[in-house]
Amino acid sequence: MKVKAYALIASCAASFITPFFANALNLAVPQISETFSASASAVSWSQNSFLLVSAAFLLPFGRVADIVGRKKLFAPGLLVFAVFSFLCAFAWSIEWLILFRGIQGVGAAMIFTTSVAILTSVFPPEERGKVLGINSSFTYLGLSLGPAVGGFMTHNFGWTSIFIFSGALSLAVFVLVLSKLKGEWVGAPGEPFDWRGSAFCVLGLAAFLYGLSTLDEHWLFGLIALGGLLLLLIFVRHETRARHPILPLHLLRGNRMFAYSSLVALLSYIANFAPLFLISLYLQSALRFDPQIAGLLLLIQPTLMVVLSPIAGRLSDRVSASLVSLSGLIICTISLLLFVFIGLETPVYLTAMNLALLGAGFGLFATPNSNALMGSVEKRFYGMASSSLASMRLCGQSISMALATLVLSRYAGSVPLPQATPEQLSAGIRIAFAVFAAVCVLGVVSAIKRQRSARVHISA
Secondary structure, rough: OOHHHHHHHHHHHHHHHHHHHHHHHHOOOHHHHHOOOEEHHHHHHHHHHHHHHHHHHHHHHHHHHHHHHHHHHHHHHOOOOOOOHHHOOOOOOHHHHHHHHHHHHHHHHHHHHHHHHHHHHHHOHHHHHHHHHHHHHHHHHHHHHHHHHHHHHHHOOOOOHHHHHHHHHHHHHHHHHHOOOOOOOOOOOOOOOOHHHHHHHHHHHHHHHHHHHHHOOOOOHHHHHHHHHHHHHHHHHHHHOOOOOOOOHHHHHOOOHHHHHHHHHHHHHHHHHHHHHHHHHHHHHHHOOOOHHHHHOOOHHHHHHHHHHHHHHHHHHHHHHHHHHHHHHHHHHHHHHHOOOOOOOHHHHHHHHHHHHHHHHHHHHHHHHHHHHHOOOOOOHHHHHHHHHHHHHHOOOOHHHHHHHHHHHHHOOOOOOHHHOOHHHHHHHHOOOOOHHHHHHHHHHHHHHHHHHHHHHHOO
């Protein structure tokens, strides 16, 4: 029983840290821009570098965790995240901040790929939805506290206090894991590691996401994105022939639930990650709210996620997990479409109500979708499935920020945020929301196809 308790505590704590950190940092964007005289595009790279590196390393780390043990990656990941949080606080330029954030992403990838896998290894299938719901509620608790606490810390102590606080918290969880979480969980002990496939994966994802994020700067970056896409195609070809691949593609070919759940996760995170960043810019840089007030308003969305996530998790244990997640994604789509009409004259209470709608939708979506994906594979593939889920999340978040950066750069990308006009920012934000609403519609279509395939499988 102790192992279960400490595994749940450690996983929930790790799940709390990264979303708290990301959301708190959203409130610090204008202050970081002012400190380094950086443009909106440059400041967004303090998020992009973290997401890009994390996404690139997730699948290889998932395979390493299955071979050598999940705790052996989980603990060092916490330490790397903590150390580079402290270094970010003392960065002397925006370039160094971006670099430290990128290395911090390596530690985050080690955390993301193992925390859910440890939970699903320790708890039996009949308890999986419940503990995933609890774990997700801590993710959303981090999302909830991030804006309010981040706004308070930025306003009173400066943006560096967010990095120092997150570093100290990560270090405390690292000590907890080493001292209390006994045991190890290995899915594929002694199997060889696919170094060639890992190289194709890391280089391909990094090049594709980097090229996509910088597409507006020069046409040559489009070639980098295409080169990354080519490497990813080579990676897929290699994985179909490898004896011990880092991504068993037969799961995608023969397991429609896994394939559709992965695709839906990717599209949902593309559609729903950057909106909080955009609303933070809208409230602070367009409407000129201070960080504390903006943080309180941004608290609305993740609070609904905290409340609904455990309920959705328990519900997904009793009824169709894919059906529950579909209903949540439809609500998200409606909310994003409403945000397309946001402007400088929009009453703040309408923005608050729509943030609540978006939070309710994603709270209903995330945990059931994770439950559907993790429940579609054998236990020996839990590490791979966990890393695939995290890959979809981080790739989606990276693409989301890349799309937001691309759109904003057309309006105020080369101008420091304090100098951008409210009209420029609000126009760019509306276009970005239109793009994300369209992506969310694709996610709904994919979720409907998953639901239909599940019915065909049951009737067969």
